[in-house]
Amino acid sequence: MKERIRTIIAQVFDACRREGMFSGELPDFVVESPRSREHGDLAVNVAMMLAKSEKKQPRQIAQLLVEKLQGSDPVIEKLEIAGPGFINFYLKQDAWHSVLGEIEAKGTRFGSCDAGCGQKVMVEFVSANPTGPLHIGHGRGAALGDALARVMAFAGFDVVREYYINDIGNQMQNLGRSLYLRYQQLLKKEVAFPEEGLYKGEYLFDIARDLILRQADKVLQMPENEAIGLCTQFAASAILQGIEDDLELFGVKFDSWFSEKTLFDSGDVPNTLEQMKAKGLAYESEGALWFKATDFGDEKDRVMVRADGRTTYFASDIAYHKNKFKRGFQRVIDIWGADHHGYVPRLAAILKAMGLPQEALSVILVQMVNLLRYGQPVAMSTRSGEFVTLREVIEEVGSDAARFMFLTRRSDAQLDFDLEVAKKQSDENPVYYVQYAHARICSIIAKAGEKGVLPAQFADINAALLIEDQEREIIKKLSQFPELVAGSALAAEPHRVAVYLMELVGQFHSYYARHRVVTDNQELTAARLNLMSGIKTVLQNGLALLGVTAPEKM
């Protein structure tokens, strides 16, 4: 509908210009759904945008356009010039009805579009080191990344979800040593557990017990290097398996697990470094190899190879991002915790320096999550190994509630996550508000079925009976779903879907309280049932985008 109005405006503008009423170009105006019903069904700001270039009063321009617009399209009931120069469109009562037919025809695909033009996109997220279980912060990244991937796929992008595994380097060494020590301790060997750099979490004892089950005390007989190597492998694969399980519990499934180690096996990292040297992007100093990041907008030059010859994480990351583009992704989205934000200029500098498509990479920073219980902060310290894991949170509050909690907020603001609030099955918890609407609609349809009324096809109902204000508003809202999805995908803001669903069900619940769907009037019942199916489909599609279930009963 918005497109229809936009086209008409453009046509009218051209006509006016041919008559010499306007001289300039048509600006990039907006057709929007006004917040207030008093401003019509759709509003256009074109007159205000033309004011300057045409050197006329906005309302005067609006007047000229409105005269031409009269009678230009049968759906237009009435036009009004309002406020500073808005042109408000009032549409015929039945202007929106056809969307119900569209929903019915498209079903689970209603809301999808081809805005993405099949563009290949990678969303890389979570990518937590396999050194310990996921915590609540990873959960936020997981919910966001997964929902974004779903929304973008629905909007016509060809999306791949990837998890980057840092399975090599210092932290892995530390992990291996930590496990080795726990293993020795469990076998009653007196060993000191140094504070420095090692992982103290309880989970390492579990893994050590597992190791004993598999290897008994054989690892004790090995030379230390070999033993630690084995422990590293063992711990990493156990933890990674745990991470995968946790994510599955959370409804997140990756298409691809990319190992940092393979970048070395394939020679990508050394090759990349050679290339950089050849291009004059690197220099040696104090025994290390540096990237001239300051030439490309970063505040410091960055080390790629340490004085002792080992590469840094950054070196891997350069090769990794080169690899992403080499695999044909036209757009790459990285989702990181906000504590990594200082890393962004470095990566941007690399893309610029290496001639990679820098505008094709976007980094979304997810802000911290403050975990609370009854409003009080829950102590979280990775150092001491005391923290609430994502799994514990999911088991306590449920995947749906946790996801919805994350996905109703923008990612760039910190978030308070109160376990007790998330757990309450009540008004305080918006996920139930939305799910309840879905269950309620299912129940209505079932009720009608008991009375022998089956949902009618759109073609067989008299949609003109849907004349209540609230029906009209709900249908309008339903018609906005596709553009909402597209906007959400293009802006990479899945929370818009959650907000939309809450608004939609708010309208539904209010309507429900005032109007009966199933009545003795068969024709009206059929029409309203069709409206119910429309809402139900949009709720299902919307919740699916968030990875939240749409229960038929609660």
Place this chain on the structure above:
RNA sequence: GCGCCCGUAGUUCAAUGGAUAGAGCGUCGGACUUCGAAUCCGAAUGGUGGGGGUUCGAAUCCCUCCGGGCGCGCCA
């Protein structure tokens, strides 16, 4: 000190640069013999941290100050 993010109602959060800034919770008062009260209806509550600017129009963009968070490793 420098850099990035945030600051909206008692509270948790919304608001493609648009019209009178909206919801939930909480508070107060109402609504179940009728499709599910995990619901609905009504009332009170802020003028968007302060101050400047750009714009026909600013919570949104720019500058500055204040407050909070996070960074500023040859860690990841």
